[in-house]
Amino acid sequence: MSITVLTEKCVGCKLCVPACPFGAISVRDRKAVIGEACNLCGACVPVCKFGAIELVRETGPAMDKNAYRGVWVFAEQRRGTLAGVALELLGKGRELAEKLGQPLAAVLLGHEVESLAEELFAHGADLVYLAEAPFLREFLEGPYAAVLTEMIRAERPNIILLGATAIGRSLAPRVAARLGTGLTADCTGLEVDPATGDLHQTRPAFGGNVMATILCPNHRPQMATVRPRVFAVPPRDPGRRGELRRVEMAGQALDLRAKILEFLPAEGEKVNLTEANVIVAAGRGLGDPKNLRMVEELAELLGGAVGASRAVVDAGWISYPHQVGQTGKTVRPKLYIACGIHGAVQHLAGMQSSDIIVAINKNPEAPIFKVATYGLVGDVLEILPEMIRQLKVVRV
Amino acid sequence: MKIAVCIKQVPATTEVKINPATNTLIREGIPNEVNPFDLYAIEEALRIKERLGSGTVVALSMGPPQAADALREAIAMGVDEAVLLSDRAFAGADTLATAYTLAKAIEKIGEVSLVLCGKQAVDGDTAQVGPEIAENLGWPHVTYIRKINEIGPSEIVVERMTDDGYERLAVSLPALFTVVKEINVPRLPGIKGQLRAKKAEIPVWTAADLEVDPGRIGLTGSPTQVRKIFYPQHETTAEMIEGSPAEQAAALLEKLRGLGVA
Numbered sequence A: 001m002s003i004t005v006l007t008e009k010c011v012g013c014k015l016c017v018p019a020c021p022f023g024a025i026s027v028r029d030r031k032a033v034i035g036e037a038c039n040l041c042g043a044c045v046p047v048c049k050f051g052a053i054e055l056v057r058e059t060g061p062a063m064d065k066n067a068y069r070g071v072w073v074f075a076e077q078r079r080g081t082l083a084g085v086a087l088e089l090l091g092k093g094r095e096l097a098e099k100l101g102q103p104l105a106a107v108l109l110g111h112e113v114e115s116l117a118e119e120l121f122a123h124g125a126d127l128v129y130l131a132e133a134p135f136l137r138e139f140l141e142g143p144y145a146a147v148l149t150e151m152i153r154a155e156r157p158n159i160i161l162l163g164a165t166a167i168g169r170s171l172a173p174r175v176a177a178r179l180g181t182g183l184t185a186d187c188t189g190l191e192v193d194p195a196t197g198d199l200h201q202t203r204p205a206f207g208g209n210v211m212a213t214i215l216c217p218n219h220r221p222q223m224a225t226v227r228p229r230v231f232a233v234p235p236r237d238p239g240r241r242g243e244l245r246r247v248e249m250a251g252q253a254l255d256l257r258a259k260i261l262e263f264l265p266a267e268g269e270k271v272n273l274t275e276a277n278v279i280v281a282a283g284r285g286l287g288d289p290k291n292l293r294m295v296e297e298l299a300e301l302l303g304g305a306v307g308a309s310r311a312v313v314d315a316g317w318i319s320y321p322h323q324v325g326q327t328g329k330t331v332r333p334k335l336y337i338a339c340g341i342h343g344a345v346q347h348l349a350g351m352q353s354s355d356i357i358v359a360i361n362k363n364p365e366a367p368i369f370k371v372a373t374y375g376l377v378g379d380v381l382e383i384l385p386e387m388i389r390q391l392k393v394v395r396v
Numbered sequence B: 001m002k003i004a005v006c007i008k009q010v011p012a013t014t015e016v017k018i019n020p021a022t023n024t025l026i027r028e029g030i031p032n033e034v035n036p037f038d039l040y041a042i043e044e045a046l047r048i049k050e051r052l053g054s055g056t057v058v059a060l061s062m063g064p065p066q067a068a069d070a071l072r073e074a075i076a077m078g079v080d081e082a083v084l085l086s087d088r089a090f091a092g093a094d095t096l097a098t099a100y101t102l103a104k105a106i107e108k109i110g111e112v113s114l115v116l117c118g119k120q121a122v123d124g125d126t127a128q129v130g131p132e133i134a135e136n137l138g139w140p141h142v143t144y145i146r147k148i149n150e151i152g153p154s155e156i157v158v159e160r161m162t163d164d165g166y167e168r169l170a171v172s173l174p175a176l177f178t179v180v181k182e183i184n185v186p187r188l189p190g191i192k193g194q195l196r197a198k199k200a201e202i203p204v205w206t207a208a209d210l211e212v213d214p215g216r217i218g219l220t221g222s223p224t225q226v227r228k229i230f231y232p233q234h235e236t237t238a239e240m241i242e243g244s245p246a247e248q249a250a251a252l253l254e255k256l257r258g259l260g261v262a
């Protein structure tokens, strides 16, 4: 990938100068000059009225696949806490790395997060790339993509895995597009073919009704986002050590086009459904918003989070972040208890891969029973209070 | 302000069937619709224009000729213009090639300062095309927007959903956002809009019109390849737990304890 000013076309009009988010362009002797800070984002190309800036991206077939080695896991952290999926990916990453005979690295971006490296080694990383800077304290697409892309260009990993979280699903496409490589979203299965080094990436489509296996055979790196809770967290080995490599970012310019003004934690703390072990989900069968209290209480007793069907969210009983399903969140807890939920395909799309599904519904024909592990035909308003009462008895 | 909205036409149901002989999706007889998430993007673009009292909203779709129907729906809702990108050479595009093509069209439309996309398309569920368009344009992007708070001439303040709450961000224009359904309630087209939609001439742009690099569009420009498509097997027959509510609760809790989840 390279960027060139075609001097015979450039008239020195300076239009490109403010267009560069990195302040990398200057005009000398009436010709644009692209400086060190250039990030190859290409923002200058379309603003040039004279077609004088040419960006050449790497394209496929000529690529030397063997030049790309190693499996990388993006070690997502938020406010200094590692996302569960980062550890899950180290488990899967370890397996892939061993099949390929290549090292496993974790990539940690943030500010004052060095202490997390120990966790990453303990869960299987041979190597931790640490990029620390104040501008990486909070996730922002611009700076994170810039730093990660630079690291990938320098080190040339074969495979890069990111969690299919809000962050991973925004960062990964940005980076993949900058590298001109393929990206498979929201994978639930990953296998590697040691002969070709190709990653076989399996993912649901059409709301989980179809599975597709996707390859990226002529491009490297191969990139995938992976759903949280699909792979198990590998056992922690506290004595395990690895190599910590600090990433130099001195020459990097900052993309300041987006800035965070404020973080507003979700009201009703327990809404991180994607990482919850237990979800108790409310459906319209609860009849009245005041009965949500039962669902909350049961969730609390089981140490879980509260989910909801769209019908309940649309009725205004509970906020949208609780919604599970095609237009809400996709979840995969160990235990999902559907309380008065019918089981429309759009709801099933978001929860059918949960480990254990309990369906409580008074209609024995409700489709939710088709995906359930345990089915309880009956009135949710009678069964939930019983469960709560019995759980409390045991606790006392 | 000129706003472009990217909309995709998708099958109206996710209950797809597979032709076992060819391992391809059976699409015949399944009606198409506008990707539900994209309706929120259209609605938000219209609201921004109404708020500012001026502007142009352009709907953009890449797809086969019948994707013009999706654009007609957008016109019926009130968008000013629509453009269809349709060419056999675009076929087989993955998200990278789709985003490149859409970005080229946005450049051709010209003077666009805001692009809105849906959170994801319900057929592929990738949520990648939006951020990849932004990268191709060299613009900043923010995903999962639930609210647009302020719109200035060069900056826009938005709220995005994160995994543990919300963030308020200031983003300089031009920019691209993907929106979630919490952002608004899409309007239904009125009679006037429907008449306009029926009569509208929708320009069709081909690869030649966009001056695209032929190596970066369609199947050729797609690094990912689908190797296999199959149906997930979930033939779990539920174990039914019977009895009085108290007995059901007790039996269930015992099973859950046995599995270590209660």
Ligand SMILES: Cc1cc2nc3c(=O)[nH]c(=O)nc-3n(C[C@H](O)[C@H](O)[C@H](O)COP(=O)(O)OP(=O)(O)OC[C@H]3O[C@@H](n4cnc5c(N)ncnc54)[C@H](O)[C@@H]3O)c2cc1C
Binding pocket: A282, A283, A284, A285, A286, A287, A308, A309, A310, A311, A312, A323, A324, A325, A326, A327, A328, A329, A339, A340, A341, A342, A343, A344, A345, A346, A347, A350, A360, A361, A362, A363, A366, A378, A379, A380, A381, B036
């Ligand atoms: C494009 C699109 C996207 C969608 N996305 C989503 C999504 O993301 N998530 C989602 O959930 N839905 C989604 N839906 C909506 C979905 O189709 C259903 O309408 C919705 O899931 C129904 O919610 P429900 O099961 O709570 O309500 P209902 O369909 O009203 O079902 C209530 C159930 O409760 C049972 N019941 C009633 N009283 C009791 C009682 N006292 N005790 C026990 N059981 C009782 C009934 O038998 C019934 O089965 C979407 C729809 C569309 C068209």
Ligand SMILES: Nc1ncnc2c1ncn2[C@@H]1O[C@H](COP(=O)(O)O)[C@@H](O)[C@H]1O
Binding pocket: B006, B007, B008, B009, B035, B037, B038, B041, B060, B061, B062, B063, B095, B098, B102, B116, B117, B118, B119, B120, B121, B122, B124, B125, B126, B127, B128, B129, B130
């Ligand atoms: N072929 C297309 N034409 C226009 N817009 C598209 C197309 N594909 C995807 N998009 C836009 O990108 C968003 C995300 O799509 P996807 O990455 O396929 O999940 C959609 O909600 C649309 O706004």
